[in-house]
Amino acid sequence: MTSQAASKSDYGAVPLGLGVTRGLAAFLARLRFEDLPETAVHQARRGVLDWIGCALAGSRHPTVDKLLPVLKALNAQPQATVLGRNLKLGLTEASIANGQMGHMLDFDDTHMGGVVLHASSPILAALFALAERGGCNGRALIAAYAAGFEAGVRVGQAAPGHHDGGWHLTGTLGTIAAGAACGRLLGLDAQQMTHALGIAATQAAGMQQNRGTMCKSFHAGRAASNGLLAALLAQQGVDSSEEIVEGKRGFARIYSNIAKPELVLDALGTSWEITRNGYKPYACGVVLHPILDAMVALGGKRLLTPDAIGRIEARVHPIAVRITGLGDPKTGLQSKFSIYHASAVAYLDRGAGIAQFSDARAAAADVAALRDKITVSTDESLRKDEARATLVTASGERIEAHVAHASGTVDNPMSDRALEDKFIANATLALGDDRARQIAATAWQLDKLGDAREIIGLCA
Amino acid sequence: MTSQAASKSDYGAVPLGLGVTRGLAAFLARLRFEDLPETAVHQARRGVLDWIGCALAGSRHPTVDKLLPVLKALNAQPQATVLGRNLKLGLTEASIANGQMGHMLDFDDTHMGGVVLHASSPILAALFALAERGGCNGRALIAAYAAGFEAGVRVGQAAPGHHDGGWHLTGTLGTIAAGAACGRLLGLDAQQMTHALGIAATQAAGMQQNRGTMCKSFHAGRAASNGLLAALLAQQGVDSSEEIVEGKRGFARIYSNIAKPELVLDALGTSWEITRNGYKPYACGVVLHPILDAMVALGGKRLLTPDAIGRIEARVHPIAVRITGLGDPKTGLQSKFSIYHASAVAYLDRGAGIAQFSDARAAAADVAALRDKITVSTDESLRKDEARATLVTASGERIEAHVAHASGTVDNPMSDRALEDKFIANATLALGDDRARQIAATAWQLDKLGDAREIIGLCA
Numbered sequence: 001m002t003s004q005a006a007s008k009s010d011y012g013a014v015p016l017g018l019g020v021t022r023g024l025a026a027f028l029a030r031l032r033f034e035d036l037p038e039t040a041v042h043q044a045r046r047g048v049l050d051w052i053g054c055a056l057a058g059s060r061h062p063t064v065d066k067l068l069p070v071l072k073a074l075n076a077q078p079q080a081t082v083l084g085r086n087l088k089l090g091l092t093e094a095s096i097a098n099g100q101m102g103h104m105l106d107f108d109d110t111h112m113g114g115v116v117l118h119a120s121s122p123i124l125a126a127l128f129a130l131a132e133r134g135g136c137n138g139r140a141l142i143a144a145y146a147a148g149f150e151a152g153v154r155v156g157q158a159a160p161g162h163h164d165g166g167w168h169l170t171g172t173l174g175t176i177a178a179g180a181a182c183g184r185l186l187g188l189d190a191q192q193m194t195h196a197l198g199i200a201a202t203q204a205a206g207m208q209q210n211r212g213t214m215c216k217s218f219h220a221g222r223a224a225s226n227g228l229l230a231a232l233l234a235q236q237g238v239d240s241s242e243e244i245v246e247g248k249r250g251f252a253r254i255y256s257n258i259a260k261p262e263l264v265l266d267a268l269g270t271s272w273e274i275t276r277n278g279y280k281p282y283a284c285g286v287v288l289h290p291i292l293d294a295m296v297a298l299g300g301k302r303l304l305t306p307d308a309i310g311r312i313e314a315r316v317h318p319i320a321v322r323i324t325g326l327g328d329p330k331t332g333l334q335s336k337f338s339i340y341h342a343s344a345v346a347y348l349d350r351g352a353g354i355a356q357f358s359d360a361r362a363a364a365a366d367v368a369a370l371r372d373k374i375t376v377s378t379d380e381s382l383r384k385d386e387a388r389a390t391l392v393t394a395s396g397e398r399i400e401a402h403v404a405h406a407s408g409t410v411d412n413p414m415s416d417r418a419l420e421d422k423f424i425a426n427a428t429l430a431l432g433d434d435r436a437r438q439i440a441a442t443a444w445q446l447d448k449l450g451d452a453r454e455i456i457g458l459c460a
Numbered sequence: 461m462t463s464q465a466a467s468k469s470d471y472g473a474v475p476l477g478l479g480v481t482r483g484l485a486a487f488l489a490r491l492r493f494e495d496l497p498e499t500a501v502h503q504a505r506r507g508v509l510d511w512i513g514c515a516l517a518g519s520r521h522p523t524v525d526k527l528l529p530v531l532k533a534l535n536a537q538p539q540a541t542v543l544g545r546n547l548k549l550g551l552t553e554a555s556i557a558n559g560q561m562g563h564m565l566d567f568d569d570t571h572m573g574g575v576v577l578h579a580s581s582p583i584l585a586a587l588f589a590l591a592e593r594g595g596c597n598g599r600a601l602i603a604a605y606a607a608g609f610e611a612g613v614r615v616g617q618a619a620p621g622h623h624d625g626g627w628h629l630t631g632t633l634g635t636i637a638a639g640a641a642c643g644r645l646l647g648l649d650a651q652q653m654t655h656a657l658g659i660a661a662t663q664a665a666g667m668q669q670n671r672g673t674m675c676k677s678f679h680a681g682r683a684a685s686n687g688l689l690a691a692l693l694a695q696q697g698v699d700s701s702e703e704i705v706e707g708k709r710g711f712a713r714i715y716s717n718i719a720k721p722e723l724v725l726d727a728l729g730t731s732w733e734i735t736r737n738g739y740k741p742y743a744c745g746v747v748l749h750p751i752l753d754a755m756v757a758l759g760g761k762r763l764l765t766p767d768a769i770g771r772i773e774a775r776v777h778p779i780a781v782r783i784t785g786l787g788d789p790k791t792g793l794q795s796k797f798s799i800y801h802a803s804a805v806a807y808l809d810r811g812a813g814i815a816q817f818s819d820a821r822a823a824a825a826d827v828a829a830l831r832d833k834i835t836v837s838t839d840e841s842l843r844k845d846e847a848r849a850t851l852v853t854a855s856g857e858r859i860e861a862h863v864a865h866a867s868g869t870v871d872n873p874m875s876d877r878a879l880e881d882k883f884i885a886n887a888t889l890a891l892g893d894d895r896a897r898q899i900a901a902t903a904w905q906l907d908k909l910g911d912a913r914e915i916i917g918l919c920a
Contacts, residue, residue: 066697070689075535075550090535092552166709171662202631202675203682205665209701209709215662218698222663229530233678237526240675241667249626249669 020246020261024154025193027268028147028180033139033447036146040272041447044142046419049443050109050279051102051120052083052459053426057354058104059084060430063214064097067221071097080129083459084430091129092225095178099125099221103170105354106336107283107426111149112409113276115156115169118220120277122174123148123181125224130185130231131452138449140185146274147184151197152177153273154264155245159256167255171206171219176251178227186235198240200230201251211323212337279408279419282352284336287320289406290387291339295346297401298391303350306369308394314343315388318378327371335362343389344370353425385409416444431459480706480721484614485653487728488607488640493599493907496606500732501907504602506879509903510569510739511562511580512543512919513886517814518564519544520890523674524557527681531557540589543919544890551589552685555638559585559681563630565814566796567743567886571609572869573736575616575629578680580737582634583608583641585684590645590691591912598909600645606734607644611657612637613733615705617723619716627715631666631679636711638687646695658700660690661711671783672797739868739879742812744796747780749866750847751799755806757861758851763810766829768854774803775848778838787831795822803849804830813885845869876904891919 018026033041058064059082068087075090082089082097089097102108102121111117127144130136136144152173156162163169179200183193203226206219234240245251246261253259282292291314298312316339326338335341335357344367345356361367382388385406391399405412414422420440427436435458442455449455478486493501518524519542528547535550542549542557549557562568562581571577587604590596596604612633616622623629639660643653663686666679694700705711706721713719742752751774758772776799786798795801795817804827805816821827842848845866851859865872874882880900887896895918902915909915 063698067693070692070696070698073692074552074689075537077535077537090550092534166714198670198673199675199678202667202670202679203665205663207662207701207704207709207711207714209704209707209711209714210658210662213658213700214698215659215700218659218693219662229534232530232533233527236530238523238530238674238678240673241669241671244667244669247669249667251667251669254626254667254669 019243020158020264021197021244022190022194022242023265024151024245024268025197026190028151028184029188029190029193031143031147031184033143035269036143037272039275040146041142043274043277044145045444045446046279046416047109047120047145047274047277048124048446049423049440050419051124052439052443053423054105054108055098055102056084056430056459057107057426058101061101061104063104063217064101066214067097067100080132081456081460086460091133091228095125095129095224095228096221098128099224100217103217103220105283106285107280107354110278110280110286111153111273111276112278112286113153113273114160115153115173116163117152117156117173118170119149119152119174119177121220122170122178122223122227125221126178126182126228127185128456130182130228132456136185136452138446138452141452142447144181144185146272148177148181149274149277150268151180155201155251157263158245158252158259158261160260161256161258165256166208168206168208168210168216168219171223172204172255174220174223175204175226176200178224179230182228182231183234186231188231188235192234194242195238195240196231196234198242198244199233199238200227201244202240203230204251204255276410278410279414281408281414281418281422282346283354283357284342284352285324286406287384288324288339288342289408290385290403291316291320291343291389292346292352293403293407294387294389294401295343296350297403298389298399299347299350301399301401304393306366306373309370309373310392310394310396312343312347312374313390313392314339314374314376315379315382316376317382317384317386318380319384320387321376321378329362332357332359332362339376340371340374341367343374354429385411479703480618480724481657481704482650482654482702483725484611484705484728485657486650488611488644489648489650489653491603491607491644493603495729496603497732499735500606501602503734503737504605505904505906506739506876507569507580507605507734507737508584508906509883509900510879511584512899512903513883514565514568515558515562516544516890516919517567517886518561521561521564523564523677524561526674527557527560540592541916541920546920551593551688555585555589555684555688556681558588559684560677563677563680565743566745567740567814570738570740570746571613571733571736572738572746573613573733574620575613575633576623577612577616577633578630579609579612579634579637581680582630582638582683582687583612585681586638586642586688587645588916589688590642592916596645596912598906598912601912602907604641604645606732608637608641609734609737610728611640614724615661615711618705618712618719618721620720621716621718625716626668628666628668628670628676628679631683632664632715634680634683635664635686636660638684639690642688642691643694646691648691648695652694654702655698655700656691656694658702658704659693659698660687661704662700663690664711664715736870738870739874741868741874741878741882742806743814743817744802744812745784746866747844748784748799748802749868750845750863751776751780751803751849752806752812753863753867754847754849754861755803756810757863758849758859759807759810761859761861764853766826766833769830769833770852770854770856772803772807772834773850773852774799774834774836775839775842776836777842777844777846778840779844781836781838789822792817792819792822799836800831800834801827803834814889845871
C-alpha cells in the first residue's frame with residue numbers, strides 16, 4: 001500500500017511536512033464524492049441501507065423506552081427524525097437515539113481492519129441529524145460518510161493496543177469518525193478540520209467493562225452526538241491541539257500502549273477504508289459467524305429433526321468461545337452469548353436473525369434438544385473467520401461443512417441481495433414491508449438524491 | 461485513615477461484601493446534609509462562592525462568544541441560566557457553558573489530594589442546571605456537591621497513574637464527580653447510583669494534549685453535561701456495569717497503569733474530600749503560586765521601582781518551571797506560562813489576578829524591565845508548595861522571602877475575607893459591585909436557602 005501511496009502522492013492531499021493530524025485533516029477537508037471509486041460509493045449505498053435497517057429494528061427495543069423520555073425532556077424541539085418512531089428531537093438528542101438504536105442489536109456493520117469498529121452507527125446518526133438540519137445531496141452525504149471511515153479506522157490503526165487496552169472502539173473511534181464526517185458535510189477547511197478532530201478525540205470514551213449493559217449501545221449514540229458537536233464548534237472557531245493523534249499526550253499514546261501514528265497517512269486517498277467494511281448476516285457477535293455459516297450449510301445439505309441427529313461437533317478458533325460459552329441460556333439476550341444456542345438455532349432455522357435470539361427461541365424445546373447434542377472444540381490452526389462442523393446422524397452417517405471465510409467479511413462479502421433481504425426483515429419490523437422496499441430502492445440510488453432528506457423522511 | 465474507617469464502619473454505609481463501585485454508590489445514595497461536619501459545609505459555601513466568581517469572570521472571555529452560538533443553535537429553550545449572561549439555554553447546553561466558563565481562566569478551585577482536579581466547574585455547572593429545573597434547598601445542593609467531591613477524588617485516587625498518563629482529570633474525573641452529584645440531587649437509590657457512576661465513567665474523557673487550547677476549559681463543561689446525562693439516564697433505568705471502577709476493564713485499570721480500587725472506600729464517611737479543596741489567589745497554574753506569594757511578600761516589605769532593583773533570584777521546585785519557562789510573553793495568555801512575567805507582575809502589582817495576565821500587562825514597560833532582572837533556579841529540596849526569593853537592590857542590599865506553603869493550599873488556606881475579595885473582583889467584572897456583594901452574602905448563607913434558585917437567579 002505504501003508504494004501505491006507514493007505513486008499517487010500528488011493526489012493524497014497531504015502537503016509535505018504536515019504532521020499526521022494536520023495531514024489527515026487536509027485530506028478530509030478536500031475529499032470530494034468524485035474522488036471515490038465506484039467500489040467505495042457502492043459500499044456507502046450498502047452501508048446506509050444496512051444501518052437504517054439495524055436502527056429501525058433497534059427502535060423497537062425496550063432500552064429505547066428508557067432513553068427517549070430523558071432525551072425528550074432535554075430537548076423535544078423537532079429538529080431531526082428519530083428513526084422508526086413518530087418523533088423528532090433536537091440534533092444532539094436525535095443523534096444519541098439513532099446511534100444507540102443502530103448498535104442496539106449488535107447487528108450493525110463491523111470494520112475489522114486493525115480495529116473492531118461499528119462505524120456506521122456513530123457516523124450516520126450524526127450525519128442524518130446534520131443533513132436534516134441543513135439539507136445536502138446524496139453525493140455529499142456519501143463523501144462525508146467515507147471521510148468518517150478514513151478518520152475513525154486510521155486513527156485506530158495508529159493505536160494498535162487500543163482494543164486490547166479495554167476500550168470500546170465504537171465509542172472512542174466512533175467519536176472521531178463522526179467528527180470527521182460532520183466536518184466534511186459542513187465543508188470545514190483544513191484548519192477547522194484539524195480542530196474538529198482535536199475536539200472530537202478529546203471526548204472519545206467508552207469502556208469494554210460495559211459490555212452486556214445498555215451502555216454499550218449508548219456509546220455509539222454518545223459518539224455520534226459528540227462528533228457532531230466537535231464539528232459545529234470547530235466551524236465556529238473553537239480550537240484544539242493540532243497534533244491530537246501523534247502528540248506526546250495525544251490519542252495514539254494515551255489510549256494505546258503502542259503508538260503508530262505514521263500509519264494514519266499510509267496510502268491515504270488510494271486505499272479506502274469503507275471498502276473493507278463488513279456486514280453481519282447474523283444478529284450476534286462476529287466471532288460466532290463462521291460456525292453459524294457452517295450450521296446453515298449443514299441444514300442446507302439435509303435438515304434433520306433433533307431426534308434424527310446423534311451429535312454435532314463444532315470446531316472453531318479459540319476466540320469464538322471466549323465470551324460465548326454459555327450452555328443453557330435463559331433469555332434472548334443471554335442466547336447471543338451461547339455458541340450452543342446460536343449453532344442449534346442456525347441449523348434449525350437456516351439463519352440467525354433477530355427472531356433466533358428471542359426469549360421464545362431461547363426457551364424452545366427443539367433448540368434445547370439440539371444444543372444438548374452439540375460439542376465444541378477449539379483449534380488454533382483455524383483462522384478467526386473459519387470453522388468446521390460435523391453432523392453425525394442417529395444412524396452414524398457423517399455430514400461435514402467447512403467455512404473458509406465467514407459470510408459478511410471482506411473475503412466473503414454478503415451479496416447485495418442478501419443485504420437487502422436482511423434490511424427488509426429488519427425494516428419491516430418497524431415500518432412494514434411497503435415502506436421497507438421504498439427505502440431500499442432509495443438507498444440503492446443514494447448518490448442520485450438531490451436531497452438526502454428524501455431517505456430520512458421515509459424512515460420516520 | 462483506615463482505622464478511622466473501621467471504627468465508623470456502621471456509618472460508612474458500605475455494607476460488607478459490596479464491591480468498590482457498589483459500596484461507593486451505596487454511600488453516595490445515603491449521604492445527607494446532616495452527615496457533613498461544619499468544616500465540610502463551610503468549604504461548600506466557599507466553593508460555591510469562588511466558583512460563581514470564576515464563572516462570572518470567565519463569562520466575558522472571547523471563547524464564550526464562539527461557544528454560545530453553537531449551543532444556542534442546538535437548544536435555546538430557556539431551561540437554565542448561563543451565568544453572567546442575559547441568557548438561558550437547555551440543561552445540557554447551560555451546563556456546558558457554565559462548566560467551561562468556570563474553568564476558562566484557570567482560576568477555579570483545585571483539589572490536590574492524589575489528583576489534580578478542578579472539581580467545582582463540572583460539579584456545580586451540572587448541579588446549577590438541575591437545581592434550576594427542579595428546585596432544591598441549599599442543604600440538598602451542598603450534600604450533592606460534597607457527594608461529587610467524594611466520587612471524583614476517590615475514583616481518581618484509585619487510578620494513581622491517571623494524571624501522568626496524559627489525562628486532564630477535570631474532564632475525566634469531573635464527569636464522574638458531576639454524575640455522582642446529580643445522582644445525589646435526584647435522590648437516586650444505591651442501584652441507580654451504581655449505574656450513574658457507570659454511565660458517567662464510560663463518558664470520561666479529556667487529554668492533556670489540549671492544554672493551551674480552548675478544549676481545556678471545554679473539558680469541564682463537557683464533564684458537567686455528561687455527568688448530568690448519566691444521572692438522568694440512571695434515574696430512568698438505563699444500566700451499566702456494577703464494577704466500573706474496579707472491574708477488569710474498568711476505570712482504575714484502563715485509565716491508569718496502576719490500579720488501587722481499594723482506596724475508594726478508605727475512610728469513607730469520616731474523611732471528607734471537600735475539606736481538602738484549595739482555592740487560587742492567583743489567576744494562573746498552581747505551580748507558580750509559591751513564588752508569587754514570595755514576590756508579593758517582597759513587595760510588601762519594600763516596593764521598589766525596577767531601576768532601584770539589581771536583580772531578583774527565585775528558587776522553586778523543578779515542577780514550577782516545567783511549563784512556565786517562557787521568557788518573553790507577547791500576550792496575556794502566554795504570560796500565564798512565564799514564571800518571569802508572573803513573578804515580576806506579582807511584585808509590582810502586589811498580586812496576580814486576571815488584570816495581571818492581560819495583553820496590556822504582558823506588554824507593559826515596567827513589567828518587561830523587571831522580568832529581565834529575574835533569574836530562576838530550581839531546587840529539588842523544596843516542596844512543590846514552597847519557594848524562596850531574594851531581591852538584591854541596585855545598591856547591593858538583600859531582601860529575602862520564604863514561603864513554606866503557598867496560600868490557597870490546604871496547609872495555608874485563603875481566609876474567608878481573601879476569598880470574598882477575590883470573588884468581588886471577579887464578579888464585579890460581569891455584574892457590578894452591588895450584585896456581587898448580594899451574591900456573596902447569599903453564598904455565605906447557602907445552607908439556609910429554601911430554594912437554591914435564589915442564588916442562581918442573582919448570577920444572571
